[in-house]
Amino acid sequence: MNKRSIFILFFALLIFSVSAEAQCAMCRAVLENEEGQNAAKGINDGIVYLMMIPYILIGGLGYIIYYKFFKTKKELK
Template sequence: MKVKYLFLFILLCVPALAEAQCSMCRAVLESEADQSAAEGINDGILYLMMFPYLLIGGIGFFMYRMFKNRNKTS
């Protein structure tokens, strides 16, 4: 059980370390003296990237529960 919580904790911490910019955005934002715009772009990209993973993870979880309950009744 502790392994599951450790794995979940690691998965939640990984996006905080990610740098998500395309090369064009990075080139434009690195030329600016103020780096707050680059940090804002990174946060926005990570925020938008989170929802497809949550959706697929939720579908996978419900499929797992469905198959687990089906095997219990058989």
């Protein structure tokens, strides 16, 4: 894949992404009983924030490995 197609694919994924709210069953049961949903929204945002960190780290590591592999492959030619 060339850089342009990767950019188009990445841009399309950003445009057509769906927001997701994650919550375990126990947290949902406790938070649904409250009158205000501010606490539930805060918990959801915190869970999503904490789950983004591993994906960013693994994505960065994958990019570094990919870059180093193809850089050495181009230098050998």
